[in-house]
Amino acid sequence: MNNSEDRAQSPEHRTQSTEHRIKTEEHITQSHALIRCDGIWKIYNEGKPNEVRALSEVSLSVERGKFVAIHGPSGSGKTTFISIIGSLERPSRGTITIDGKNIAGFSDAALSSLRRRRIGFVFQDYNLIPGLCAWENVSVPLIPEGIAKKQRKERAAGLLKTFGLDGRAEHPPEEMSGGERQRVAIARALVNGPDILILDEPTSNIDKESVSGLTDILNSLKAEGRTIIVSTHQETLSGNADVVYELTKGRITGHKDYNGPNL
Numbered sequence: 001m002n003n004s005e006d007r008a009q010s011p012e013h014r015t016q017s018t019e020h021r022i023k024t025e026e027h028i029t030q031s032h033a034l035i036r037c038d039g040i041w042k043i044y045n046e047g048k049p050n051e052v053r054a055l056s057e058v059s060l061s062v063e064r065g066k067f068v069a070i071h072g073p074s075g076s077g078k079t080t081f082i083s084i085i086g087s088l089e090r091p092s093r094g095t096i097t098i099d100g101k102n103i104a105g106f107s108d109a110a111l112s113s114l115r116r117r118r119i120g121f122v123f124q125d126y127n128l129i130p131g132l133c134a135w136e137n138v139s140v141p142l143i144p145e146g147i148a149k150k151q152r153k154e155r156a157a158g159l160l161k162t163f164g165l166d167g168r169a170e171h172p173p174e175e176m177s178g179g180e181r182q183r184v185a186i187a188r189a190l191v192n193g194p195d196i197l198i199l200d201e202p203t204s205n206i207d208k209e210s211v212s213g214l215t216d217i218l219n220s221l222k223a224e225g226r227t228i229i230v231s232t233h234q235e236t237l238s239g240n241a242d243v244v245y246e247l248t249k250g251r252i253t254g255h256k257d258y259n260g261p262n263l
């Protein structure tokens with residue numbers, strides 16, 4: 001055995017080189033992944049007779065600027081999972097890192113600040129506030145930021161205009177169509193300038209024409225460099241995604257990476 005073979009076989013050398021490889025892999029992963037989920041479990045009512053294992057050992061990573069679809073049938077855990085990614089829910093076990101920071105140890109206040117700065121969430125039923133007009137709904141996330149009403153209105157009106165809703169700014173959600181409500185909800189999710197936009201089943205309550213409008217909106221948000229994560233049980237939107245994860249009974253059962261922008 002020559003010297004180099006000898007060194008290569010020494011346990012000390014193997015440990016060092018393994019460590020070096022792991023560090024290099026970590027570095028590569030961290031430099032690309034905006035969000036990393038490792039071994040995520042969500043167990044509702046744990047230890048009780050009505051315990052539900054909504055997610056089991058879910059691991060995935062989301063690269064910055066990508067459009068990622070979480071595709072799966074009803075009850076597969078999509079809402080649970082994207083609520084955890086969006087830091088609206090905490091996992092029972094597992095870690096989530098955003099920009100390399102493990103958010104598991106964040107206090108509730110730190111999580112809510114992360115959400116306000118970085119994450120826009122569009123709920124399946126939009127969660128708009130009845131009785132408040134469109135611009136007021138859009139500007140709600142600006143209130144905790146201490147922004148004056150005039151600026152709030154200007155910023156909300158600007159976004160509504162982008163989404164073709166300038167004529168609807170003074171109308172409450174009750175007076176709007178499903179597609180219009182959805183665009184108000186997207187405008188609200190974007191009002192704080194988040195780099196991550198998460199939408200829960202955005203195609204389930206709108207017609208074909210509105211789906212095509214939504215696809216255009218998501219394309220232009222992606223072109224601005226935002227990272228988009230959608231949950232869907234339909235193929236419609238996952239056909240536009242860079243990466244599709246299949247979720248079945250709380251587990252990732254498939255992963256297609258279309259390798260770069262294919263919008």
Ligand SMILES: Nc1ncnc2c1ncn2[C@@H]1O[C@H](COP(=O)(O)OP(=O)(O)OP(=O)(O)O)[C@@H](O)[C@H]1O
Binds near residue numbers: 052054072076078
């Ligand atoms: N708060 C909760 N308490 C107990 N069980 C829950 C709770 N929320 C969800 N579940 C259960 O967890 C599982 C996953 O639910 P989830 O809402 O994440 O599925 P989904 O894929 O979003 O379904 P859908 O397509 O119908 O919206 C289901 O069995 C559901 O009944």
Ligand SMILES: [Mg+2]
Binds near residue numbers: 078079080200201
């Ligand atoms: Mg759901």
